[in-house]
Amino acid sequence: MSASILYGLCSAVLVGLGLFGLITHPQPLRKILAFNLIGSGVFLLFGVVARRGAAAGFGGDPVPQALVITGLVVAFASTALAVALLLRLFQEIGRATLRSDD
Amino acid sequence: MAFDVVLAVLVLGVSIWTVTARDTFAAVVGFVAFGLLVALVWVRLAAPDVALTEAALGSGLTGGLLLGASTRLAHAEPTAAGEQPGAILRLAVAAICTVVSAGLAALVLLLPEPAPTLAPQVAENIAATGLRNPVTAVLMAFRAIDTLLEVIVLLLALLGMWSLAPDRLWGGSPGQRHHVDLDSALSFAAQLLVPVGILVGIHIFWVGSVGPGGEFQGATILAAMWILTRMAGLVDMPPVSRRWLRLVLVAGPAVFFAIGLAGFAIAGAFLAYPASYAKLLILAIEIPVTLSIAATLALLVAGPPERALQR
Numbered sequence: 001m002s003a004s005i006l007y008g009l010c011s012a013v014l015v016g017l018g019l020f021g022l023i024t025h026p027q028p029l030r031k032i033l034a035f036n037l038i039g040s041g042v043f044l045l046f047g048v049v050a051r052r053g054a055a056a057g058f059g060g061d062p063v064p065q066a067l068v069i070t071g072l073v074v075a076f077a078s079t080a081l082a083v084a085l086l087l088r089l090f091q092e093i094g095r096a097t098l099r100s101d102d
Numbered sequence: 103m104a105f106d107v108v109l110a111v112l113v114l115g116v117s118i119w120t121v122t123a124r125d126t127f128a129a130v131v132g133f134v135a136f137g138l139l140v141a142l143v144w145v146r147l148a149a150p151d152v153a154l155t156e157a158a159l160g161s162g163l164t165g166g167l168l169l170g171a172s173t174r175l176a177h178a179e180p181t182a183a184g185e186q187p188g189a190i191l192r193l194a195v196a197a198i199c200t201v202v203s204a205g206l207a208a209l210v211l212l213l214p215e216p217a218p219t220l221a222p223q224v225a226e227n228i229a230a231t232g233l234r235n236p237v238t239a240v241l242m243a244f245r246a247i248d249t250l251l252e253v254i255v256l257l258l259a260l261l262g263m264w265s266l267a268p269d270r271l272w273g274g275s276p277g278q279r280h281h282v283d284l285d286s287a288l289s290f291a292a293q294l295l296v297p298v299g300i301l302v303g304i305h306i307f308w309v310g311s312v313g314p315g316g317e318f319q320g321a322t323i324l325a326a327m328w329i330l331t332r333m334a335g336l337v338d339m340p341p342v343s344r345r346w347l348r349l350v351l352v353a354g355p356a357v358f359f360a361i362g363l364a365g366f367a368i369a370g371a372f373l374a375y376p377a378s379y380a381k382l383l384i385l386a387i388e389i390p391v392t393l394s395i396a397a398t399l400a401l402l403v404a405g406p407p408e409r410a411l412q413r
Contacts, residue, residue, distance in 0.1 A: 003106040004147065006107065011206070012205075012207040012210060014113075015203060018117075019199045024191075025121075026186055026187075029175055037120060040136070043152075048210065050149060052219075053218065055221040056221045058224070058236055062240050073395075075164075076164055079168075080403065083171045084263040087175070
């Protein structure tokens with residue numbers, strides 16, 4: 001088994017773990033964390049695909065690598081926006097929860 | 103290979119900690135460690151440019167943002183913890199997530215052979231861009247439209263965040279003022295580190311044309327230096343309605359878009375560069391874009407305005 005396959009399996013587990021955290025954690029901040037874990041897993045999958053595409057003297061296919069850099073920046077922006085929404089919710093209702101039944 | 107196995111086990115261990123830790127603060131600390139380990143994985147996957155971005159942005163800035171949020175929400179967490187779903191539901195979710203992971207794992211094992219790649223095309227055409235780092239060439243030339251849209255998405259995220267401010271605070275300064283003793287270790291560290299950090303940021307940006315680095319990595323370091331001086335109480339965040347601040351924020355995307363439009367006239371397509379001065383044009387885009395991204399990232403970490411505008 002090559003190193004890139006190993007990291008590919010690792011990223012598959014990361015996506016599952018993140019999905020589990022996203023669904024089961026009641027705290028929104030933990031959901032944001034779990035969402036970032038899913039993101040890391042998806043980005044690593046891209047990395048594995050890029051590594052397998054090594055050719056023409058490059059260690060990996062630069063196109064998916066560049067896409068991941070774009071993705072990381074957008075993931076940061078959406079995390080920052082999500083955190084701001086959460087803090088505002090906390091300011092407004094004094095609780096940080098997504099429960100709507102009361 | 104042994105190193106890869108240890109690294110993969112560490113990554114999985116820390117990610118399990120991030121999901122299962124009881125305390126949110128501990129989970130966030132786990133996430134920062136996770137980001138640094140993933141940066142190492144990127145090095146092992148022969149993607150040093152991504153490794154730099156992951157370490158600076160994925161682990162550093164995101165970690166700082168989440169640590170700040172978790173301390174502010176520390177009192178709100180216990181009430182939410184009582185809403186944990188029951189054991190049966192969690193088992194069912196675990197089963198579904200296992201299926202998702204297994205499906206992805208099967209895809210990884212069944213990836214097509216030989217692997218499809220665009221590397222030869224990049225190698226063939228990279229000379230026309232005047233750059234030597236293939237990732238920067240993809241970001242700034244071959245897929246420049248992605249980068250342009252991304253810079254605009256960053257601005258939209260910032261606008262969305264500012265819109266969360268209550269009306270009376272609109273246009274004010276983000277975050278609380280940090281009052282720090284100027285003789286403290288933090289302020290001393292900031293005074294010592296920031297000039298060096300700014301140089302490192304500019305260097306990382308500059309070498310991006312020939313080696314690992316580029317505008318996103320450099321901009322993240324510059325943003326981190328701004329955040330550090332603010333945390334140390336050396337500077338305060340300006341009110342977000344300042345005209346110079348808004349000019350810095352839009353300068354990058356505006357120049358990028360203008361040069362993109364000029365491509366119609368000088369090279370026959372949007373965002374096309376004539377080969378003779380492609381590198382010059384790319385540099386003319388990258389310098390304002392780096393400054394805009396740095397300012398946007400720092401303001402995204404600072405949050406929406408929380409203090410009324412002083413008149």
